[in-house]
Amino acid sequence: MTQGKIYRADYSTAKDARVHQTRAAIRKAFLNLLDQKPLDQITVREIATEAAIGYTTFFRHHPSKEELLNEIAAAEIQNLIELALSVLGPNDSRDASLAMCGYVAEHRALWSTLLTGGAASVLREEFVRLSLQVAAAWQGADETIPPELGVILVTSGTIELLAWWLKQKDPLPVEKIAAIFDSAVVSPIIRSS
Amino acid sequence: MTQGKIYRADYSTAKDARVHQTRAAIRKAFLNLLDQKPLDQITVREIATEAAIGYTTFFRHHPSKEELLNEIAAAEIQNLIELALSVLGPNDSRDASLAMCGYVAEHRALWSTLLTGGAASVLREEFVRLSLQVAAAWQGADETIPPELGVILVTSGTIELLAWWLKQKDPLPVEKIAAIFDSAVVSPIIRSS
DNA sequence: TTAATATGAAACACATAGTTTCATATCTTT
DNA sequence: AAAGATATGAAACTATGTGTTTCATATTAA
Numbered sequence: 001m002t003q004g005k006i007y008r009a010d011y012s013t014a015k016d017a018r019v020h021q022t023r024a025a026i027r028k029a030f031l032n033l034l035d036q037k038p039l040d041q042i043t044v045r046e047i048a049t050e051a052a053i054g055y056t057t058f059f060r061h062h063p064s065k066e067e068l069l070n071e072i073a074a075a076e077i078q079n080l081i082e083l084a085l086s087v088l089g090p091n092d093s094r095d096a097s098l099a100m101c102g103y104v105a106e107h108r109a110l111w112s113t114l115l116t117g118g119a120a121s122v123l124r125e126e127f128v129r130l131s132l133q134v135a136a137a138w139q140g141a142d143e144t145i146p147p148e149l150g151v152i153l154v155t156s157g158t159i160e161l162l163a164w165w166l167k168q169k170d171p172l173p174v175e176k177i178a179a180i181f182d183s184a185v186v187s188p189i190i191r192s193s
Numbered sequence: 194m195t196q197g198k199i200y201r202a203d204y205s206t207a208k209d210a211r212v213h214q215t216r217a218a219i220r221k222a223f224l225n226l227l228d229q230k231p232l233d234q235i236t237v238r239e240i241a242t243e244a245a246i247g248y249t250t251f252f253r254h255h256p257s258k259e260e261l262l263n264e265i266a267a268a269e270i271q272n273l274i275e276l277a278l279s280v281l282g283p284n285d286s287r288d289a290s291l292a293m294c295g296y297v298a299e300h301r302a303l304w305s306t307l308l309t310g311g312a313a314s315v316l317r318e319e320f321v322r323l324s325l326q327v328a329a330a331w332q333g334a335d336e337t338i339p340p341e342l343g344v345i346l347v348t349s350g351t352i353e354l355l356a357w358w359l360k361q362k363d364p365l366p367v368e369k370i371a372a373i374f375d376s377a378v379v380s381p382i383i384r385s386s
Numbered sequence: 387t388t389a390a391t392a393t394g395a396a397a398c399a400c401a402t403a404g405t406t407t408c409a410t411a412t413c414t415t416t
Numbered sequence: 417a418a419a420g421a422t423a424t425g426a427a428a429c430t431a432t433g434t435g436t437t438t439c440a441t442a443t444t445a446a
Contacts, residue, residue, distance in 0.1 A: 007436065011392085016444065018392050040233070043433065054394040059435060121314040145373055146365075149357050153350055153377060160349045164342050172339075180338055184346060188381035200405065204423085209413060211423050236402065247425040252404065 011061055023061055025051040030068060031113055038118035039069060069119055070126065076110060077127055079103065084158050085135050087186045088151075097182040101174050104162055115163040124159055131155040150189045157185035204254050216254055218244040223261060224306055231311035232262060262312055263319065269303060270320055272296065277351050278328050280379045281344075290375040294367050297355055308356040317352055324348040343382045350378035 011019045029050035033042045044065055048055045062068040083100040087093040104111050114123050135151045145153075158181070165177050172180075204212045222243035226235045237258055241248045255261040276293040280286040297304050307316050328344045338346075351374070358370050365373075 006391095009392090014392090016392065018443065022393080044435090045433075056395075056436085057393060060392080064434085121318065125314065144369075145377055149354065149373070150377075152353050152357055156349050156353045157346055160345050161342065164345055176337075180342070184338055184343075184381050188377050202423090207423090209423065211412065215424080237404090238402075249405085249426080250424060253423080257403085 008060060008063075022051075022053055022057060025053055026058060026061060026068070027072065030065070030072070031110070034069075034117045034119050035113050036118070039065065039122055042118065066122070069122060073114055073119070073123055073126065076107070076114065077123070077130060080111075081127070081131050081134055081155075084155070085131065085138075085151075087182075088135060088138050088154065088190055093186045093190060094178070094182050097186060098175065098178040100158075101162075101165075101178040101181060104166070105174050108166065111162065112166040115159065116167045120163065124156070127159055128152065128155050145189060154185060154189050161185060201253060201256075215244075215246055215250060218246055219251060219254060219261070220265065223258070224265070224303070227262075227310045227312050228306050229311070232258065232315055233311075235311065259315070262315060266307055266312070266316055266319065269300070269307065270316070270323060273304075274320070274324050274327055274348075277348070278324065278331075278344075280375075281328060281331050281347065281383055286379045286383060287371070287375050290379060291368065291371040293351075294355075294358075294371040294374060297359070298367050301359065304355065305359040308352065309360045313356065317349070320352055321345065321348050338382060347378060347382050354378060 011023070014020075026047060029047050030042075033046060033050060042065060044058050045055055047065065048058050051058075062071070080100065080103065083096065083103055087096040087100070089096070113119065131151055132148065132155075135147075138147050138151060161177070161181055161184075165171055171177070204216070207213075219240060222240050223235075226240060226243060235258060237251050238248055240258065241251050244251075255264070273293065273296065276289065276296055280289040280293070282289070306312065324344055325341065325348075328340075331340050331344060354370070354374055354377075358364055364370070
Protein backbone atom coordinates (compact mmCIF):
# COMPACT_ATOMS: atom_id res chain seq x y z
CA MET A 1 0.00 0.00 0.00
CA THR A 2 1.57 3.22 -1.22
CA GLN A 3 1.77 5.39 1.86
CA GLY A 4 0.45 8.93 1.54
CA LYS A 5 3.62 11.00 1.39
CA ILE A 6 4.10 13.23 4.35
CA TYR A 7 4.57 16.89 3.48
CA ARG A 8 7.33 17.53 5.99
CA ALA A 9 9.31 14.45 6.93
CA ASP A 10 12.71 14.38 8.60
CA TYR A 11 15.04 13.96 5.68
CA SER A 12 18.16 14.94 7.58
CA THR A 13 19.21 11.32 8.22
CA ALA A 14 17.84 9.80 5.03
CA LYS A 15 19.92 7.39 2.98
CA ASP A 16 18.06 7.97 -0.26
CA ALA A 17 20.37 9.33 -2.92
CA ARG A 18 17.69 11.77 -4.09
CA VAL A 19 17.60 13.39 -0.68
CA HIS A 20 21.32 14.02 -0.64
CA GLN A 21 21.26 15.40 -4.15
CA THR A 22 18.42 17.75 -3.31
CA ARG A 23 19.89 18.96 -0.04
CA ALA A 24 23.30 19.56 -1.57
CA ALA A 25 21.76 21.52 -4.43
CA ILE A 26 19.77 23.70 -2.04
CA ARG A 27 22.78 24.39 0.13
CA LYS A 28 25.00 25.27 -2.82
CA ALA A 29 22.40 27.53 -4.40
CA PHE A 30 21.70 29.26 -1.11
CA LEU A 31 25.35 30.03 -0.35
CA ASN A 32 25.73 31.21 -3.90
CA LEU A 33 22.87 33.68 -3.54
CA LEU A 34 24.07 34.81 -0.11
CA ASP A 35 27.28 35.83 -1.79
CA GLN A 36 25.34 38.23 -3.94
CA LYS A 37 22.70 39.83 -1.73
CA PRO A 38 21.16 40.03 1.77
CA LEU A 39 19.02 37.24 3.14
CA ASP A 40 15.83 39.27 3.04
CA GLN A 41 16.25 39.95 -0.65
CA ILE A 42 16.45 36.25 -1.41
CA THR A 43 13.17 34.40 -2.00
CA VAL A 44 12.59 30.70 -1.59
CA ARG A 45 11.47 30.57 -5.21
CA GLU A 46 14.83 31.99 -6.19
CA ILE A 47 16.69 29.35 -4.19
CA ALA A 48 14.57 26.62 -5.76
CA THR A 49 15.17 27.89 -9.27
CA GLU A 50 18.91 28.26 -8.69
CA ALA A 51 19.03 24.75 -7.25
CA ALA A 52 16.92 23.43 -10.12
CA ILE A 53 14.43 21.82 -7.76
CA GLY A 54 10.70 22.31 -7.22
CA TYR A 55 9.52 25.18 -5.05
CA THR A 56 7.54 22.79 -2.87
CA THR A 57 10.54 20.60 -2.32
CA PHE A 58 12.40 23.33 -0.45
CA PHE A 59 9.82 23.27 2.35
CA ARG A 60 10.00 19.52 2.55
CA HIS A 61 13.55 19.98 3.77
CA HIS A 62 13.63 23.34 5.54
CA PRO A 63 10.92 25.32 7.35
CA SER A 64 12.28 28.62 6.02
CA LYS A 65 15.39 30.18 4.58
CA GLU A 66 16.21 31.60 8.02
CA GLU A 67 16.23 28.12 9.52
CA LEU A 68 18.38 26.91 6.67
CA LEU A 69 20.91 29.63 7.36
CA ASN A 70 21.02 28.74 11.02
CA GLU A 71 21.51 25.09 10.18
CA ILE A 72 24.36 25.84 7.82
CA ALA A 73 26.07 28.23 10.17
CA ALA A 74 25.54 26.50 13.50
CA ALA A 75 28.38 24.01 13.41
CA GLU A 76 30.85 26.46 11.95
CA ILE A 77 29.98 29.13 14.48
CA GLN A 78 30.34 26.68 17.31
CA ASN A 79 33.85 25.79 16.21
CA LEU A 80 34.92 29.39 15.86
CA ILE A 81 33.42 30.42 19.16
CA GLU A 82 35.33 27.77 21.00
CA LEU A 83 38.55 28.95 19.44
CA ALA A 84 37.67 32.59 19.97
CA LEU A 85 36.74 32.13 23.59
CA SER A 86 39.79 30.05 24.39
CA VAL A 87 41.64 33.35 24.28
CA LEU A 88 39.83 34.12 27.52
CA GLY A 89 41.43 31.11 29.17
CA PRO A 90 44.56 30.83 31.28
CA ASN A 91 47.00 30.13 28.42
CA ASP A 92 48.85 32.61 26.29
CA SER A 93 46.19 34.42 24.30
CA ARG A 94 48.56 34.89 21.37
CA ASP A 95 48.56 31.16 20.63
CA ALA A 96 44.79 31.05 20.74
CA SER A 97 44.54 34.13 18.52
CA LEU A 98 46.72 32.52 15.92
CA ALA A 99 44.75 29.28 16.09
CA MET A 100 41.48 31.09 15.55
CA CYS A 101 42.65 33.21 12.64
CA GLY A 102 44.22 30.12 11.12
CA TYR A 103 40.96 28.23 11.34
CA VAL A 104 39.11 30.95 9.49
CA ALA A 105 41.81 31.12 6.85
CA GLU A 106 41.40 27.39 6.23
CA HIS A 107 37.67 27.79 5.71
CA ARG A 108 37.93 31.14 4.00
CA ALA A 109 35.28 30.60 1.32
CA LEU A 110 32.47 29.67 3.69
CA TRP A 111 33.36 32.21 6.35
CA SER A 112 33.70 34.92 3.81
CA THR A 113 30.14 34.28 2.70
CA LEU A 114 28.83 34.03 6.23
CA LEU A 115 30.57 37.12 7.60
CA THR A 116 30.71 39.48 4.65
CA GLY A 117 27.79 38.34 2.50
CA GLY A 118 24.07 38.83 3.01
CA ALA A 119 24.05 36.68 6.12
CA ALA A 120 26.28 38.98 8.13
CA SER A 121 23.77 40.66 10.43
CA VAL A 122 21.87 37.46 11.12
CA LEU A 123 25.08 35.63 11.83
CA ARG A 124 26.37 38.30 14.16
CA GLU A 125 23.33 38.03 16.40
CA GLU A 126 23.59 34.26 16.52
CA PHE A 127 27.28 34.52 17.22
CA VAL A 128 26.90 36.87 20.16
CA ARG A 129 24.01 34.83 21.51
CA LEU A 130 25.98 31.59 21.48
CA SER A 131 29.09 33.24 22.88
CA LEU A 132 27.20 34.56 25.84
CA GLN A 133 25.93 31.07 26.61
CA VAL A 134 29.32 29.46 26.26
CA ALA A 135 31.15 32.07 28.28
CA ALA A 136 28.47 32.76 30.84
CA ALA A 137 30.74 31.90 33.71
CA TRP A 138 33.84 33.67 32.52
CA GLN A 139 35.44 36.08 34.96
CA GLY A 140 37.46 38.94 33.52
CA ALA A 141 40.87 39.71 34.90
CA ASP A 142 40.00 43.37 34.95
CA GLU A 143 37.54 43.97 37.74
CA THR A 144 36.41 47.25 36.24
CA ILE A 145 34.95 45.51 33.19
CA PRO A 146 31.81 43.45 33.88
CA PRO A 147 32.30 39.90 32.53
CA GLU A 148 29.27 39.98 30.28
CA LEU A 149 30.39 43.22 28.67
CA GLY A 150 33.86 41.74 28.22
CA VAL A 151 32.47 38.77 26.32
CA ILE A 152 30.33 41.04 24.16
CA LEU A 153 33.27 43.26 23.27
CA VAL A 154 35.59 40.37 22.47
CA THR A 155 32.94 38.64 20.39
CA SER A 156 31.87 41.64 18.35
CA GLY A 157 35.47 42.73 17.91
CA THR A 158 36.33 39.25 16.64
CA ILE A 159 33.53 39.26 14.11
CA GLU A 160 34.29 42.74 12.83
CA LEU A 161 37.98 42.02 12.52
CA LEU A 162 37.43 38.76 10.66
CA ALA A 163 34.80 40.29 8.36
CA TRP A 164 37.17 43.12 7.47
CA TRP A 165 40.05 40.72 6.95
CA LEU A 166 38.10 38.39 4.67
CA LYS A 167 36.87 41.31 2.61
CA GLN A 168 40.31 42.57 1.63
CA LYS A 169 41.55 42.05 -1.90
CA ASP A 170 45.05 41.55 -0.62
CA PRO A 171 44.61 40.30 2.95
CA LEU A 172 47.21 40.53 5.67
CA PRO A 173 49.02 37.26 6.46
CA VAL A 174 47.58 35.17 9.26
CA GLU A 175 50.38 36.00 11.69
CA LYS A 176 49.86 39.73 11.20
CA ILE A 177 46.08 39.71 11.68
CA ALA A 178 46.43 37.38 14.65
CA ALA A 179 48.80 39.84 16.30
CA ILE A 180 46.40 42.72 15.72
CA PHE A 181 43.52 40.60 16.99
CA ASP A 182 45.42 39.87 20.16
CA SER A 183 46.59 43.42 20.83
CA ALA A 184 43.49 45.34 19.78
CA VAL A 185 40.65 43.01 20.71
CA VAL A 186 41.72 40.42 23.25
CA SER A 187 44.40 41.94 25.45
CA PRO A 188 42.48 45.15 26.30
CA ILE A 189 39.77 42.99 27.83
CA ILE A 190 41.56 40.14 29.52
CA ARG A 191 44.64 42.07 30.61
CA SER A 192 44.37 45.42 32.24
CA SER A 193 45.90 47.54 34.92
CA MET B 194 -10.37 74.20 -8.85
CA THR B 195 -9.87 71.44 -6.35
CA GLN B 196 -6.46 69.98 -7.25
CA GLY B 197 -6.28 66.21 -7.68
CA LYS B 198 -4.42 65.25 -4.55
CA ILE B 199 -1.02 63.79 -5.22
CA TYR B 200 -0.46 60.37 -3.69
CA ARG B 201 3.04 61.07 -2.50
CA ALA B 202 3.76 64.72 -1.87
CA ASP B 203 6.61 66.15 0.17
CA TYR B 204 4.99 66.74 3.50
CA SER B 205 8.22 67.18 5.40
CA THR B 206 8.11 70.97 5.31
CA ALA B 207 4.34 71.41 5.47
CA LYS B 208 2.76 73.93 7.82
CA ASP B 209 -0.60 72.24 7.92
CA ALA B 210 -1.49 71.21 11.44
CA ARG B 211 -2.89 67.90 10.19
CA VAL B 212 0.48 66.96 8.73
CA HIS B 213 2.29 67.54 11.97
CA GLN B 214 -0.31 65.61 13.89
CA THR B 215 -0.07 62.68 11.52
CA ARG B 216 3.71 62.62 11.37
CA ALA B 217 4.04 62.85 15.13
CA ALA B 218 1.55 60.04 15.61
CA ILE B 219 3.41 57.81 13.16
CA ARG B 220 6.75 58.48 14.78
CA LYS B 221 5.45 57.85 18.26
CA ALA B 222 3.68 54.64 17.28
CA PHE B 223 6.72 53.40 15.40
CA LEU B 224 9.15 53.96 18.26
CA ASN B 225 6.65 52.36 20.57
CA LEU B 226 6.49 49.22 18.43
CA LEU B 227 10.27 49.15 17.98
CA ASP B 228 10.50 48.92 21.71
CA GLN B 229 8.57 45.70 21.61
CA LYS B 230 9.82 43.77 18.58
CA PRO B 231 12.18 43.71 15.60
CA LEU B 232 11.59 45.88 12.58
CA ASP B 233 10.76 42.97 10.30
CA GLN B 234 8.00 41.80 12.59
CA ILE B 235 6.30 45.18 12.45
CA THR B 236 3.84 45.75 9.61
CA VAL B 237 2.84 49.09 8.19
CA ARG B 238 -0.76 48.25 9.00
CA GLU B 239 0.27 47.81 12.61
CA ILE B 240 1.96 51.18 12.69
CA ALA B 241 -1.08 52.80 11.14
CA THR B 242 -3.44 51.18 13.64
CA GLU B 243 -1.23 52.10 16.58
CA ALA B 244 -1.02 55.67 15.32
CA ALA B 245 -4.78 55.75 14.70
CA ILE B 246 -4.34 56.87 11.10
CA GLY B 247 -5.31 55.34 7.78
CA TYR B 248 -3.11 52.68 6.25
CA THR B 249 -2.82 54.67 3.04
CA THR B 250 -1.72 57.75 4.89
CA PHE B 251 1.48 56.12 6.05
CA PHE B 252 2.75 55.87 2.48
CA ARG B 253 1.84 59.47 1.81
CA HIS B 254 4.56 60.36 4.30
CA HIS B 255 7.11 57.57 4.13
CA PRO B 256 8.11 55.19 1.34
CA SER B 257 8.57 52.32 3.77
CA LYS B 258 9.15 51.58 7.42
CA GLU B 259 12.85 51.13 6.69
CA GLU B 260 13.08 54.65 5.30
CA LEU B 261 11.20 55.95 8.30
CA LEU B 262 13.70 54.35 10.62
CA ASN B 263 16.60 55.86 8.73
CA GLU B 264 14.97 59.27 8.86
CA ILE B 265 14.42 59.05 12.60
CA ALA B 266 17.87 57.77 13.35
CA ALA B 267 19.94 59.82 10.92
CA ALA B 268 20.30 63.02 12.94
CA GLU B 269 20.89 61.21 16.22
CA ILE B 270 23.48 58.93 14.72
CA GLN B 271 25.30 61.86 13.19
CA ASN B 272 25.57 63.55 16.57
CA LEU B 273 26.86 60.45 18.28
CA ILE B 274 29.34 59.63 15.57
CA GLU B 275 30.92 63.04 15.83
CA LEU B 276 31.31 62.60 19.55
CA ALA B 277 32.51 59.03 19.20
CA LEU B 278 35.06 59.84 16.54
CA SER B 279 36.40 62.85 18.36
CA VAL B 280 38.09 60.31 20.59
CA LEU B 281 40.30 59.63 17.62
CA GLY B 282 41.47 63.24 17.60
CA PRO B 283 44.54 64.81 19.15
CA ASN B 284 42.95 65.70 22.49
CA ASP B 285 42.69 63.55 25.58
CA SER B 286 40.39 60.70 24.63
CA ARG B 287 39.06 60.45 28.16
CA ASP B 288 37.30 63.80 27.86
CA ALA B 289 35.74 62.77 24.58
CA SER B 290 34.70 59.42 26.01
CA LEU B 291 32.92 61.12 28.87
CA ALA B 292 31.22 63.56 26.52
CA MET B 293 29.91 60.77 24.33
CA CYS B 294 28.58 58.64 27.17
CA GLY B 295 27.02 61.73 28.68
CA TYR B 296 25.23 62.54 25.46
CA VAL B 297 23.71 59.08 25.28
CA ALA B 298 22.68 59.28 28.92
CA GLU B 299 20.83 62.53 28.21
CA HIS B 300 18.90 60.91 25.37
CA ARG B 301 18.60 57.56 27.04
CA ALA B 302 15.03 56.73 26.01
CA LEU B 303 15.53 57.19 22.29
CA TRP B 304 18.96 55.60 22.19
CA SER B 305 17.77 52.69 24.22
CA THR B 306 15.11 52.01 21.61
CA LEU B 307 17.47 52.48 18.70
CA LEU B 308 20.32 50.36 20.07
CA THR B 309 18.59 47.67 22.07
CA GLY B 310 15.14 47.46 20.44
CA GLY B 311 14.16 45.95 17.12
CA ALA B 312 16.14 48.53 15.18
CA ALA B 313 19.52 47.43 16.49
CA SER B 314 20.90 45.54 13.52
CA VAL B 315 19.70 48.07 10.98
CA LEU B 316 21.12 50.88 13.05
CA ARG B 317 24.49 49.22 13.47
CA GLU B 318 25.01 48.95 9.74
CA GLU B 319 24.06 52.56 9.21
CA PHE B 320 26.33 53.58 12.04
CA VAL B 321 29.38 51.81 10.69
CA ARG B 322 28.66 53.09 7.19
CA LEU B 323 28.50 56.71 8.32
CA SER B 324 31.52 56.37 10.57
CA LEU B 325 33.65 55.11 7.74
CA GLN B 326 32.69 58.12 5.66
CA VAL B 327 33.37 60.60 8.42
CA ALA B 328 36.66 59.05 9.46
CA ALA B 329 37.91 58.01 6.05
CA ALA B 330 41.07 60.02 6.39
CA TRP B 331 41.92 59.12 9.95
CA GLN B 332 45.40 57.78 10.58
CA GLY B 333 45.87 55.47 13.51
CA ALA B 334 48.73 56.04 15.88
CA ASP B 335 49.56 52.37 15.76
CA GLU B 336 51.05 51.55 12.40
CA THR B 337 50.27 47.88 12.76
CA ILE B 338 46.51 48.51 12.69
CA PRO B 339 45.13 49.60 9.31
CA PRO B 340 43.12 52.82 9.74
CA GLU B 341 39.92 51.43 8.29
CA LEU B 342 40.02 48.46 10.63
CA GLY B 343 40.68 50.80 13.52
CA VAL B 344 37.55 52.81 12.75
CA ILE B 345 35.50 49.65 12.41
CA LEU B 346 36.68 48.31 15.74
CA VAL B 347 36.10 51.58 17.60
CA THR B 348 32.67 52.00 16.06
CA SER B 349 31.39 48.51 16.69
CA GLY B 350 32.88 48.49 20.17
CA THR B 351 31.12 51.78 20.89
CA ILE B 352 27.77 50.45 19.74
CA GLU B 353 28.07 47.20 21.66
CA LEU B 354 29.17 48.95 24.82
CA LEU B 355 26.35 51.48 24.67
CA ALA B 356 23.75 48.84 23.86
CA TRP B 357 24.86 46.76 26.81
CA TRP B 358 24.92 49.79 29.09
CA LEU B 359 21.42 50.95 28.15
CA LYS B 360 20.04 47.46 28.63
CA GLN B 361 21.06 47.18 32.27
CA LYS B 362 18.44 47.37 34.98
CA ASP B 363 20.87 49.17 37.25
CA PRO B 364 23.33 50.86 34.87
CA LEU B 365 26.83 51.91 35.80
CA PRO B 366 27.30 55.66 36.36
CA VAL B 367 28.42 57.69 33.37
CA GLU B 368 31.94 58.19 34.69
CA LYS B 369 32.43 54.46 35.16
CA ILE B 370 31.23 53.42 31.72
CA ALA B 371 33.18 56.25 30.12
CA ALA B 372 36.36 54.96 31.78
CA ILE B 373 35.71 51.43 30.54
CA PHE B 374 34.93 52.77 27.09
CA ASP B 375 38.21 54.61 27.01
CA SER B 376 40.36 51.78 28.32
CA ALA B 377 38.71 48.83 26.55
CA VAL B 378 37.59 50.31 23.25
CA VAL B 379 39.42 53.53 22.43
CA SER B 380 42.91 53.32 23.89
CA PRO B 381 43.78 49.90 22.44
CA ILE B 382 43.29 51.36 18.98
CA ILE B 383 44.63 54.88 19.15
CA ARG B 384 47.44 54.22 21.61
CA SER B 385 49.69 51.27 21.26
CA SER B 386 53.24 50.15 21.63
C1' DT C 387 10.42 -6.92 -10.10
C1' DT C 388 7.91 -4.62 -6.75
C1' DA C 389 6.63 -1.71 -3.20
C1' DA C 390 8.00 2.53 -1.00
C1' DT C 391 8.92 7.25 -1.41
C1' DA C 392 11.01 11.65 -2.98
C1' DT C 393 10.00 14.82 -6.35
C1' DG C 394 7.56 18.32 -9.54
C1' DA C 395 3.70 20.83 -10.75
C1' DA C 396 -0.59 22.93 -10.20
C1' DA C 397 -3.91 24.96 -7.42
C1' DC C 398 -4.80 26.85 -3.30
C1' DA C 399 -5.21 30.04 1.11
C1' DC C 400 -3.22 33.79 3.22
C1' DA C 401 -0.44 37.92 4.50
C1' DT C 402 1.78 42.21 3.32
C1' DA C 403 3.27 45.96 0.31
C1' DG C 404 2.03 49.55 -2.30
C1' DT C 405 -1.34 52.34 -5.49
C1' DT C 406 -5.56 54.50 -7.18
C1' DT C 407 -9.88 56.70 -6.59
C1' DC C 408 -13.24 59.40 -4.38
C1' DA C 409 -15.97 61.36 -0.70
C1' DT C 410 -15.30 63.93 3.51
C1' DA C 411 -13.21 66.60 7.04
C1' DT C 412 -10.02 70.02 8.20
C1' DC C 413 -7.06 73.59 7.28
C1' DT C 414 -5.36 78.21 5.48
C1' DT C 415 -6.40 82.41 3.30
C1' DT C 416 -8.88 86.32 2.36
C1' DA D 417 -17.14 83.85 8.45
C1' DA D 418 -16.90 82.00 3.88
C1' DA D 419 -14.49 79.62 0.20
C1' DG D 420 -11.20 77.23 -1.94
C1' DA D 421 -7.30 74.14 -1.19
C1' DT D 422 -5.71 69.95 0.60
C1' DA D 423 -4.83 66.10 3.94
C1' DT D 424 -7.16 62.21 5.37
C1' DG D 425 -9.89 57.63 5.51
C1' DA D 426 -11.81 53.89 3.32
C1' DA D 427 -12.46 50.67 -0.18
C1' DA D 428 -10.96 48.22 -4.05
C1' DC D 429 -7.22 46.74 -6.53
C1' DT D 430 -2.53 44.73 -8.24
C1' DA D 431 1.48 42.35 -7.15
C1' DT D 432 4.52 39.43 -4.63
C1' DG D 433 5.94 36.14 -1.27
C1' DT D 434 4.98 32.31 2.11
C1' DG D 435 3.49 27.94 3.10
C1' DT D 436 0.21 23.80 2.20
C1' DT D 437 -2.40 20.19 -0.18
C1' DT D 438 -3.04 16.94 -3.75
C1' DC D 439 -1.80 13.84 -7.23
C1' DA D 440 0.80 11.88 -11.03
C1' DT D 441 5.50 10.49 -12.10
C1' DA D 442 10.13 9.08 -11.55
C1' DT D 443 13.61 7.16 -8.75
C1' DT D 444 15.16 4.33 -5.24
C1' DA D 445 15.98 0.32 -2.13
C1' DA D 446 14.47 -4.33 -1.20
